[in-house]
Amino acid sequence: MNRLITVVGTGTGAPVPVEVLTGARLVVGGRRHLAAAPVPADAEQVVLGALAPALDVIERHVEKRNPVVVLASGDPGFFGIVRVLVERFGAQALDVRPGVSSVAAAFSRVGLPWDDAVVVSAHGRDLRTAVNVCRARPKVAVLTGPGAGPAELGAALRADARVLVVASALGSPQERLERVTPTEAAARDWGTAVSVVLCLDESRALGAVRTVAGPSAGPARWALDEGEFTHRDSMITKFEVRALALARLGPRLGDLVWDIGAGSGSVAVECARFGAAVTAVEKTLDGVGRIRANATAHGVDVRVVHGAAPTVLSDLDDPDAVFVGGGGRELPAVVTACARRARRTVVVAMAALDRVPAARAALTGAGFDCDGVLLQSSRLAPLPGDVTRLAATNPVFLLWGVRPQALDSEGVAL
16 A cells, blocks of 8 residues: 555654655654754655644645655654544555654653553643643643643642653753652743653552553442541431432543532542542531541542632632532522532532522522432341341432533533
8 A cells, every 4th residue: 555644753862764754755844853854855845833734735745646754753643643644634645653752751761650641631722631630640741732831730730749740852962851849830931842741649650550551440339338438427428419419520530520518528539539630628627637538548639628618719720510518508609609610510419408499599590501309218227137127318409500511621512
């Protein structure tokens, strides 16, 4: 098969072989790639900027059956140009020769395996997804871009116990790796040579031996028994309620979830086990301690904010989803504040039925589609004589609001 477009990964130290460029009628790449490659004197050159004009030039040469070479950074099939070339010309037209990706190079420089790392691109994308992944996972590689570099990432992660490794100009004589705190990163102008940023919780950076690469597959079970959490006087969201709340919240990697009036933090912990970044708001000091203890016991990161909603919410980043499990008389104001900020959904659990109308009005008033259900369950309980009875739990009304046609960072309906 005659593959007219050869895509060569470069930029992490490996030179472009002369034979790859021999006979090329068009060579496309970044300025530094073109300057470093032995481009034939009679070949047309296109500096990559906006993709559409470059693709049009490539198409003209392909129609004439002219050999084309595209120079790209690292592995062009990994968050690279291969995707758009396949969409335009088909996989059968490409001869892809990958180099070492910037992610692989950066992890090799710091001496860490990366089969358990999460890789997220902030290049031309919403930085918030990368930030939330960094909050939730101990080993993350962030591919950066204009307006989404180490400074912006550091500014968003100031409150998180993370170290940023900023890798610049990988594979060149100017290569540089710097370990900085998020605050230090936020105070710097990093220029345009940044290749990738590693965000690490160094106490957990080695990770466990893995069978499947990338982020973990998520919890094998959820709606954990109340006995798996430290709590006070049964003041905990029961597992039946938690199961439906999790289904409506839909926590996932890249999301930020608020747990308001978190109590023991059982909902916060379960959302974090699904991969979401979580902020738990709790007004009691002993509750703050329990949430932190439960998060540690389940091996997840939960940011705990000591204070009362809605007052403390103004200092928090906008969430994708919110669970409100407390609020008392302030519940309508809390739900209103959450509904104004939530990108996707708000779920409210109430034992007092007379608070339902105000909470519902707060959700619908913010433009949410609203629904709810009264949960009444009875659990098996032993009786003397080796017999079993049904023990009723307290009924709880679960209300949820969903923002119509909410879209994720990729523009896909949630």
